[in-house]
Amino acid sequence: MKRKLRMGMVGGGNDAFIGAVHRIAAFMDGKIELVCGAFSIDPQISKQSGEDLFVAPERVYLNYEEMIEKESLLPEGERMDFVTIVTPNFLHFAPAKLALEKGFDVVVEKPMTVSVEEAKELQETVERTGRTLCLTHTYSGYPMVKQAKAMVKEGHFGKIRKIVVEYPQGWLSRLSEREGNAGAAWRADPKRSGKSLVMGDIGTHAAHLAEYVSGLKIQELCADLTTFVEGRLLDDDGSVLLRFENGAKGVLMASQISAGEENAVRIRIYGEKGGLEWANEDPNNLIIKMLDQPRQLYRTGNAYAAPYTLSSFATHNTRVPAGHPEGLLESFANIYRNFAATVTAKREGKTPTAEQQDFPTVYDGVRGMAFIDTVVKNNEGTEKWTKFVL
Ligand code: NAD
Incomplete structure (x- = not known):
């Protein structure tokens, strides 16, 4: 793949904490770009956040359902490749499941869901669809x-x-x-x-x-x-x-x-x-x-x-x-870089290296x-x- 991976976001608007950290981490290596989002529960904040992040207005969506549906109808050359989900815990499962079903890879915050049942359902969905799910356990990076x-x-x-x-x-x-x-x-x-x-x-x-x-x-x-x-x-x-x-x-x-x-x-x-x-x-x-x-x-x-x-x-x-300090942002970026390398390798029909596959997955989420x-x-x-x- 001779292009950046295209990222969409659910949550992470101007009213959020960790979403901005995800963007810094995702962009650190120049391999990922933000193309769309449903950035907030509040449509006005979502719209303003999209504007501040220079996202095309027609790709700032009212909610995650609309975003995943409309993105899945775009041509391959345009649509997002993966969704980052940075909403409160009870709003991880539904967007993650829908995104996987529609053919998108997923980065999701911990805890992965709010129940073991939901977590197991995501595991089944990942296994059936062959998609990649990355869980951001920050400290492992x-x-x-x-x-x-x-x-x-x-x-x-x-x-x-x-x-x-x-x-x-x-x-x-x-x-x-x-x-x-x-x-x-x-x-x-x-x-x-x-x-x-x-x-x-x-x-x-x-x-x-x-x-x-x-x-x-x-x-x-x-x-x-x-x-x-x-x-x-x-x-x-x-x-x-x-x-x-x-x-x-x-x-x-x-x-x-x-x-x-x-x-x-x-x-x-x-x-x-x-x-x-x-x-x-x-x-x-x-x-x-x-x-x-x-x-x-x-x-x-x-x-x-x-x-x-x-x-x-x-x-x-x-x-x-x-001697030069590295910290949380770099650790977070390592998780994104390994995730992106794995997704890219899989799409190119290659096997990612062990180092590239070293990020938390759906199995860690279930545990x-x-x-x-x-x-x-x-x-x-x-x-x-x-x-x-x-
Ligand atoms: P937050 O309350 O600051 O932000 C939540 C965001 O989600 C807001 O933008 C809100 O508008 C948006 N949102 C809520 N419902 C939505 C919906 N239906 N559609 C779209 N957007 C919606 O929360 P936070 O502190 O950023 O935490 C978010 C998640 O990240 C939590 O699951 C939390 O556990 C996790 N987190 C992880 C780390 C880490 O170290 N990995 C650190 C902080 C938070």
Whole structure:
């Protein structure tokens, strides 16, 4: 394909938070252009957003149904190639399903849906249509997260025993949903957010990161959810004990009432021979702690000699020379770049490389929804451990 991939957006208008981040990430490598959108629930805001983004007025649609239908009738040379869905959680499934059915690839925000049933239906649709669905679990795009995964996979730490993953935020320490914060309002509303606030909003990121880096699947869990802020309709804090498939044990903490915290995602993994530590607020560093050795600091973008050479997955996802900070936008862009390369390769009848296929998919989305369901079920029930059922 000798052209850019054409992107349409559902949500992400001037009234939105994450949509703009998606556009920066999508455009970073010059392989994607925005051609259409139904940018907001409010048609006026959608129209204005389209104008601000220089989208042709006739391709700023009233709603996602009209957009997907009308785009599917355009000639191949014009119509969008994929849809990015950046609406509140309850509005992911319907546009994703419709887009896949009409022959479009999809980028969708987490949590993928609001129920396991919907998630499984999307999985079936992806498998039947052969389309590509990318789920934006942001933290898996960082080069040092890729390096951590590669080192676990090559057995650097021996058999993995312990996985500790944390995602504390402080921004919901007050009842912001009643104070005019639109993002807080839909997140704290069970009808628009799903069964759990904290697990849907950030717990799924932590669970995905734990499984992604360790390469191990959660098998059962024991959860404790709390609503600390009076008047809130959903939980705002959670602690979960995890049992992984090889006997490894884990702890997951996701909290939105950790007053003063920003986005302090952190993962630590320990094996028989040593461990690793990575933190979102210092993302170019990967700390390696081996038994009986001084600590090592792996840094993004270095051409280390063997045996310290950075993995092909880390270097593939590195953009600037060592010492120049890379962050969330680049990590997000890595997810888009790998998605775009995979979509392009598939259309050209080629097989994407392993590095290009390295982005979260519909299967991660199904696991994310099963994670939320299992946590809520365990928290509400009386059994000590609840099996993670897909
Ligand atoms: P937001 O409330 O700021 O924006 C939502 C947007 O969707 C708005 O533009 C709104 O008008 C639009 N919208 C609502 N209904 C619509 C409809 N029927 N048709 C078209 N547009 C519609 O929300 P946000 O913070 O941007 O979050 C959006 C999604 O992104 C959520 O699922 C959230 O969980 C996810 N998110 C992910 C990350 C991440 O790190 N990956 C970060 C933030 C948010």
